[in-house]
Amino acid sequence: MIKARGLARQFRTRGQTVDAVQGVDIDVAPGELVGFLGPNGAGKSTTLRMLTTLLKPTAGEAQVAGCDLLTDPAGVRKRIGYVAQGHGSGDEQKVIDEAVLQGRFYGLSAAEARRRADELFERLELADFAGRVAGALSGGQKRRLDIAMGVLHEPELLFLDEPSAGLDPQSRSNLWGHIRTLHQAGTTIFLTTHYLDEADALCDRIMVIDHGKIVAEGTPDSLKSQVAGDLVQFETDTPAVAAEIAAKVDGAKELHVEGNTVRFRVSRGDTELPSLLRALDQADVALLSVQVQRPTLDDVFLTMTGRSLREASNA
């Protein structure tokens, strides 16, 4: 559905050159839900704007929804949906009129546009607000309206730029449910996000971008197990003895003792834990608490770039 090779974009501002995207390769298969994760300024929106024909690449090439990005941008535009950051819908019109107008813009007849809008309003739980003006909708409802507008023409491929930015936690998880519904109905989705939980909860596959380059790629689980390993942590009154035993766990690394706490990483904490507990018990080590923590996507980012995604986003 997307095949991009060496896609790059430079900007020149006030005599300076910014390499916003430095030659990325992107492959997305039909039916996938792929997340493009990275901190602010990493190059996510620039990549998305190139793939949606809004910005000309400085270098590289891409096939998007079966059309060549450079030689057939109109073909690309016909086959994709794009929901930009922030809400694009106007505030004055009735919600349903806006949606029908958008459908007409895509070339649907008035009846078809109305039928499709009604269907999407049902699916995205907007039917109760169809008669309201868009300005009276909540943030989450507006985002759902934006998404409905982006898929009125039934595109094969939908691009979402930071879909849940600015929403409260409840509206975010509600929106994720709706994005999943669209995905399950067959739409291929490529979204950008700088939220780890969003990428983790929603995406089949994640590409991590930093400073305009892809630094990691894979399913959320494979990325986590590749670079970090589970963190096993326990508290005991005899940490020195416990640490000696922990050091014998097959594949244990990054072993640290801090006060009464012993910590180490191992690729599968859950399967190593029973034999470790037996060994500690045999050595009469009494445990006060035990924890196994799966690695997070932030551990992945930290390992790949040397800084946490949260710090990078605030920079």
Ligand SMILES: Nc1ncnc2c1ncn2[C@@H]1O[C@H](COP(=O)(O)OP(=O)(O)OP(=O)(O)O)[C@@H](O)[C@H]1O
């Ligand atoms: N029109 C422009 N002129 C100059 N520099 C630009 C322009 N657009 C983007 N940039 C720069 O390119 C880099 C990548 O920006 P981009 O908006 O793609 O990042 P992003 O990952 O989408 O960030 P955010 O999460 O904040 O939207 C940044 O350094 C940005 O300042």
